[in-house]
Amino acid sequence: MNELAEVKRRLSAIERAPVPVSKFDRYPAVEWAAQGRPQVGGNVWSSVAIANATGLTFDRVEVKFITDFLLTGKREAEVRLAAYRHTGRAERQIVSASSVLNLTGTTDRTIGVVVLRWVHGIPYGWDYADDTTIYTIELQHRYKTGPEEYTPSTRDIFGFHKPTNRAAPGTGGALEMPNNETYETMVLPKTRPGVSGGWVTIPEIVGDSERYGSYSISPMHYCVGLPAERIPEASAKGWAWMRGTNGGWGRDPDITEPDFGV
Known part of the structure; x- marks a missing residue:
C-alpha cells in the first residue's frame, strides 16, 4: 500500500494536479523584523530570505515582507523573487525570476508592507529519482x-572629566568637589589634580541605519504555494501590493543578471 501511494503522489506531481490533502504548500516562517541590508558584492542581487520549495505542489506562490528606512531619492530598493536549483555537488543554478519591483519609499520613515504573487516556473517532476537536488525560492534585493x-557628527558636553584609565583622586569619586566658604560655586582644589572641568566632545549616538545610510528589508514572513483560484493574478512577471511605501514595476525578468552565488 505504501508503494502504491508513492506512485500516486509522483503521478499527481507530474500531471501538475494539486494533492488533495492540502490546500496550500507550507514553506518555513521566519522572524518578523526588518533587517539592515548593506550593498553586497558591488551591489549585485543578494538573498534576503530563502524558502525550501522541494516537492512543491502548486506553481504559484505568495510572499510577504516588511521594509523600513526606505526614503525617496535617498534609499530606494530593487527586489525580486527568484527560483534556484541546488544539486548534491553544492552547485546553484537559477531557474527563473520575477520582474524587478522598485520600492521608492516615502519622504519620511515609514514601516512598509509588501505582498508579492508569482508563478515560479520550477518544472514539475524534476529529479524525482535524485535525492540530493533541492529547489529554493528566494527574496532578493539590490540598491x-x-x-x-x-x-x-559630535556633541559637546560641559562637565568634569578625567582619563578613563586613571583612578579618581580622593575618596568621594571623580565628581566630589568641595564648595567654597560661601557655598556659592564649585572649585577644583589642588587635591584633585587628575580632574578637570570644561567642554568634552563625544560622538553622537546613531543607529545602524543612519550610520550606514541603508534601508531595511525583513526576511519573508511567509512563502506559501497556492492554487490558481486563490491567487489568479499571479504571473511569471509578478504581481505586487504594497502599503507604507511607494513603488512600481521596473525591468522584466532577467536571470542573467549577476547575483551573490552561494
Whole structure:
C-alpha cells in the first residue's frame, strides 16, 4: 500500500494536479523584523530570505515582507523573487525570476508592507529519482538609490572629566568637589589634580541605519504555494501590493543578471 501511494503522489506531481490533502504548500516562517541590508558584492542581487520549495505542489506562490528606512531619492530598493536549483555537488543554478519591483519609499520613515504573487516556473517532476537536488525560492534585493554616505557628527558636553584609565583622586569619586566658604560655586582644589572641568566632545549616538545610510528589508514572513483560484493574478512577471511605501514595476525578468552565488 505504501508503494502504491508513492506512485500516486509522483503521478499527481507530474500531471501538475494539486494533492488533495492540502490546500496550500507550507514553506518555513521566519522572524518578523526588518533587517539592515548593506550593498553586497558591488551591489549585485543578494538573498534576503530563502524558502525550501522541494516537492512543491502548486506553481504559484505568495510572499510577504516588511521594509523600513526606505526614503525617496535617498534609499530606494530593487527586489525580486527568484527560483534556484541546488544539486548534491553544492552547485546553484537559477531557474527563473520575477520582474524587478522598485520600492521608492516615502519622504519620511515609514514601516512598509509588501505582498508579492508569482508563478515560479520550477518544472514539475524534476529529479524525482535524485535525492540530493533541492529547489529554493528566494527574496532578493539590490540598491536602486543609496546607500547614503554617513558624515559622523559630535556633541559637546560641559562637565568634569578625567582619563578613563586613571583612578579618581580622593575618596568621594571623580565628581566630589568641595564648595567654597560661601557655598556659592564649585572649585577644583589642588587635591584633585587628575580632574578637570570644561567642554568634552563625544560622538553622537546613531543607529545602524543612519550610520550606514541603508534601508531595511525583513526576511519573508511567509512563502506559501497556492492554487490558481486563490491567487489568479499571479504571473511569471509578478504581481505586487504594497502599503507604507511607494513603488512600481521596473525591468522584466532577467536571470542573467549577476547575483551573490552561494
